Amino acid sequence: MKKPLELQVNGAVKTVEVDPEEPLLYVLREEFSLNGPKFGCGLHQCGSCLVLVDGEASYTCRIPCASFEGKKIQSIEGLSNGDKLHVLQEAFFEVQAAQCGYCVNGMMIAALELLEGNSNPKMQEIKSALNRVICRCGTHSRFIKAVKKATSSNSNL
Template structure:
């Protein structure tokens, strides 16, 4: 049985068992390795992706629950040749150290700013509480998110 969904703007049919966590489908079946396996319990945020614009923990989300929905992974934010605003900001601020938590951080930040382009720092910090990082780049991560927020706001104003 195939499960139809849209991943990073492309219609796909996943062949995995409907109870398979979305994280495994993304990584093992679709070859999208941006979302990371951290704890497998929904406690670290490394597996964060967006479903219909909302940040979710893909290790806890069965494939069946995303049928017909739009899934966005960090790979969907831009490309190596043309990174998106969030990716550019993380690069510019040198916000990644080990890089393990960063895709989840980016996705949660992207969902937060998409829902509220004018999010205050306290709201951004609250959103990121779901994502753990041991590297100590928290201040650079916050600067990167604010930089992306400014770029995204400016792009909207210019459009």
């Protein structure tokens, strides 16, 4: 049964009529046309569906959308400011940190969560933060390089 649900997504409050049990991932993709978060495993294990929820990287593929009401949801689409990319997006682009691109959303969200709490993480902290996202292409070394580049290129993360 569909009900009106109010969600704060990328700084805007949006009301949508959905089944409150529908996973947030489907609402983000189908109702809000946000295609950064992806369906990967459907088991909260691969990280493709991550978004920031009140500053914490959260899986969205199984959790009902009603659980996110009253929380700040940020997807990778919400990182850029108009035409200006976020420093993390710039770093990922500059070091060509993606191959197929499927895990990029999760890698970027995991990195953003880390950098918002620690603007100068050690290598092991970066590896640990990114470890929750599965990359089938094997480009982890480029993701790590991109996160290090983001920390060195801007102190205002």
